[in-house]
Amino acid sequence: MDTQAEHTTGPSAWLRGLDVTVTLAAVLFWAIALGWIYTQTWSPVKYGVIFVGGIMTVYALNETKESLEEGSWVDAAVLLPAAGVLITASAYFFTNFDTVYLLRQGFATPHEYMLARLVIVSLLYLTWREFGNLFLGLVVGVMLYAIFGDSVPGVLGHAGMSELTLLQALVTDLYGFYGSLTQLTASWIAPFLLYAGLLFAYGAFDLILRLAIVAAGQIRSGVAQTAVLSSAVIGSINGSYTANAAMTGSFTIPTMKESGMAGHRAAAIEAVASTAGQVLPPVMGASAFVMASYLGVAYLNIVIAGIVPAAILVASIAIAVHYTAISDASDQDMEFSEFFDEEMTSSQKVIEGLRFGIPFGVLIYYLGIAQYTVMTSAMYTVIAMVLTGVLMPPVQRLVDGSETGFVSEFVTQIKNTIHGFRRGAIILAPIAIILVVVSGVVNLFSTTGVPAKIALLLINLSGGVLLFAVLLGMAVAIVMGVGMPTVAAYVIVAILIVPTFVSDFGIARETAHYTMFYAAILAGITPPVATAAVVAAGIAEANFWRTCGAALKIAAPLFVLPVAFVYNPGLISMSPGGNTVFLGALVMMGAITIIYGLNYPFELSVGRLTLTRIGLSVVGVLIMTYPMLAVKLAGIAVFVAVFVGEKVMVRGMSLPFGSGVNQ
Secondary structure, rough: OHHHHHHHHHHHHHHHHHHHHHHHHHHHHHHHHHHHHHHOOHHHHHHHHHHHHHHHHHHHHHHHHHHOOOOOOHHHHHHHHHHHHHHHHHHHHHHHHHHHHHHHOOOHHHHHHHHHHHHHHHHHHHHHHHHHHHHHHHHOOOOOHOOOOOHHHHHHHHOOOOOHHHHHHHHHOOOOOOOHHHHHHHHHHHHHHHHHHHHHHOOOOHHHHHHHHHOOOOOHHHHHHHHHHHHHHHHHHHHHHHHHHHHHHHHHHHHHHHHOOOEEEEHHHHHHHHHHHHOOOHHHHHHHHHHHHOOOOOOOHHHHHHHHHHHHHHHHHHHHHHHHHHHHOOOOOOOOOOOOOOOOOOOHHHHHHHHHHHHHHHHHHHHOOOOOOHHHHHHHHHHHHHHHHHHHHHHHHHHHHOHHHHHHHHHHHHHHHHHHHHHHHHHHHHHHHHHHHHHHHHHHHHHHHHHHOOOHHHHHHHHHOOHHHHHHHHHHHHHOOOOOOOHHHHHHHHOOOHHHHHHHHHHOHHHHHHHHHHHHHHHHHOOOHHHHHHHHHHOOOOOOOHHHHHHHOOOHHHHHHHHHHHHHHOOOOOOOHHHHHHHHHHHHHHHHHHHHHHHHOOOHHHHHHHHHHHHHHHHHHHHHOOOOOOHHHHHHHHHHHHHHHHHOOOOOOOOOOOOOOOO
């Protein structure tokens, strides 16, 4: 019996020890990261090197623990050496930084080349493990193209490069995998994802769900709108529509199905909400930071420029979800008892509001008013979040008259803080992996001159017609975005497509970037891959193609917005005024026209229904994209006439003017 007990408890004790090690590694990693942000004693390149090793340590330990818990010893046996190579490389390049980076550019020793080969193989394995065959194929394809470019015919051919040149470009010169995009991830994106981890740990998203339930009680599509709100908010921080669909969909989809909604529609709503969340300011799925870096402008300007487009998308999706929900005749009531044991008291609401509101206010102040750098603002936000997160709940105990619970609550929140540090590192790890790899891909693109070649190809294929060029660019963005987090897909199309739009078609730089940014998220709901729809349909146990169809109807304006940006450049403005708001309102009416045409439950025969849906969709596209004001106003007049006519002739409602007699 003793032997059996030892056999049973031994592995579990070992796993608990590994779990503690993951937490300690995460806390140490963030201590180094925040310490560098405060002191900046190392150059960004040197910090990027140690950042890769640190986050790979956390990733390796956590994934090994999960693999062992699932009984997958083979995965753990491959994972640890792969991560160990990256950790070793970071340690080597960090300790020999001056020699490698300053004295030996374009040259490396034999053992450094061997280390570089191991780094590439390890990153390819981690990439495949996190993002599957499609992205692995893209990366391998770019590497093969870099080496064998002299065998490629036509405009895309180039001189090619040797294996040693490839190793230098990707690893030993510290410009590839450790390049600018990795440094941006380490300094800008990482602290915001720590903030996200703390929000999770302190229960901010429970508060969001509580607020959503209150709002849901005021409208017929309550359950569905709650799913949209929670998924979109979390998706903005998450940075991956696929991961977000899996995370939030696990509770939103069953809730919608229990209310009576069809499985494929519930899955479609979740897929669209997770995808649309990627464009919501202020984080925009981590892409806002990269865009600010590329454009060389303040991060806050990127956020401001994205408010009107995001408002158009959110409003149109909310209306589409409303029509989708009521068409199922589902019960959209939500009860607190289904999610929480008890409602908050008034004092608890105030404390929770201050707990999460003060750090956000700190962020707004340092970014928008004091004009501090992104990473410094993020550091102060994290500090404020830790202080309010730890201190506010014990204060609530005192307010409630429970002095004995003060200490226990304080200890609980310290534990939550440590959990938040761990959660932040785990959220960051997959995004860091793919951005490290994309940083190498971008360096290969630059070395081989691919962006200029893509520009020539795009101009030739489009015949110099702007509309065709935009549609081709969107197609490239969808293909590149398959299986990738939003920020990675955006980076690639920003390198390949945006320069052509700016130099050859005269599109403003910020408009070109936003056009490709919005296009980069379309892969999540575009068949035949549609990774967000795949995950959501799996949770809902629904048909994939029906899920995609419903998602496309709900998110239809998202496919038009990139074109609308190009033909209505006033929509994207870093200093918006009355014209931006007016133009945004017109384009929003176009988006609503499309949504109404595709999703409203008309009581018409099949033939008339089809004509009505097609006609309204065409009118909506014209309103959104056609630059002439007269055309927009005429289209809006058509929509209003159809909308009012349907209410009067079919629903039997009174006109809002005249005698008020029902028709």
